[in-house]
Amino acid sequence: MKRIDSMWGNIFASQSDGFHNIRPLLKKIPLFANLGKGELKEIERLVHCRRYQSGEVIFWEGEPGVGMYIVHKGQVTIFKDYGKAEQRELACLEPGDFFGEMALLEDDCRSATAVALVETDLFGLIHPDLFNLFDRKPHLGVRMLSTLANMLARRLRRTNQDLQQLAKDSPGTAVADKTAP
């Protein structure tokens, strides 16, 4: 039932008011902040507008990842071990937040499950589409990938700091020695 509803929701999604004018929202995402008007137009063409019902799973942990999502409307919760006794909530994402961006860089499985908390509109950006675009517009690829690398470097630095703090708080563990340079 939910499957049929979501299908029809998606057919008319781009026509409904929720998916108008994607560009301003894309511009707010750090990954696209450095892109020009024409480049954003190219990204806009690739974006898949998807509507998820409350409680609907966006992707499952362990499945092959194909791309990232930007929250346009609604809320998304990221879970570890979703549906199991040891289920943990990792993050709750609001409009403008994005998730699954690691799938743009690696051919690995999803590390967590994403679930729509309420009726949610998402913009999906798919790895093969994006890399086809990079193949056609290498300059755009270099700019976007360097922004992504900067974001990941910042995240890694923050994780290192957290780990070092954790090591200080709990002496005796070897966490500090294992952090990345």
Place this chain on the structure above:
Amino acid sequence: MSPAAKSRSVVVNLNRGFVLSTIKFGLFLLALLAAIWILSYSSVVLTPLILAVLLSILLNPLVVMLERRGLGRTAAVILILAMLLLLLTAVLTFLAPIIAQEFKTLSRLIENETPATLLEKLKLLLQQHLPWLQNPGITIQIMSWVEKSIYTLLSRSIQLLPSIIPVAIALVLIPFMTFFLLKDGRRLKKSFIQVLPNRYFEMAVNLLHKIDCQLGSYIRGQVLVSLCIGALSITALAILRVPYFILIGSAAGLANMIPYFGPIVGAIPAIILNVITKGSLGAALPVIAAFLIIRLIDDTLVSPNILGRSLEIHPLLVILVIFTGGEMFGIMGLLLCIPVTGIIKVTFSELIWNFKHYRVFRSGD
């Protein structure tokens, strides 16, 4: 609102939504089935569509190459199609006099000698060089088989004549279809993904991408191999001074797309024509040797380097598919059955992989 009232309202909404969604989904399925049914009965549209899909897969890397140099998609597609048209015109202008000459001499040969006199000539030649064929029983058996084959071939050729009109329609349809498939292919794919339920979204994206990659390299490889074999055959037959070497060499290149049978089908006309025109059975040997060498080059150098082991189809399946394709759709069926089997094989193997890795059948979602 009390929890009981809330749950009642959810149930009412679900029931109304269920009826509406079922009707819409039913209509969508009906429209899809009707489109498939119409297409399957209308080979006038289906064959050009398959050819346009193959052509667009073949030309896409060239369009991407132009886009990389800063050209827009539409301009790149127009430029590539115009270049292809020019190339075809140039090749035909260069080859037309030679092919026309070959057809002229071939028709003169047919005019002077009917199939019956040609058969008589072949019979005398065989009896002259192979004394064991003096036994009238064996000779009659062989000759009746050859005669039957020639008449079947001729009747099949006559059956092809009414298909001149569809060919003319195809010549108009193919460039148009190729243009729109190249220009709007990505948008079509996106629209198709758009209608899929969320549960299948990621799987469909992954599946279509993998099919695109595998199929693209397979079809481009097949065409490149056929071009190589065609060029090698024309060169070898020209060196051996086999008559109608361009026609026979081109046919051998085209026939190479049919595994196992293709090379034999390509070699037989060259052998027969060389034997008849030179009047000696010994004339068959250099042609056989040339085709064996070409086969060796194909198996050791051309195919492994261009095709690799990307899409292997079991020999038994190849034989079944060739016979079914030939029986159902004639020559076009023979040529297209293997690429179409390739499409089906890639789709199935990727579907199985995706069903294993994505939780599409998981309940409760």
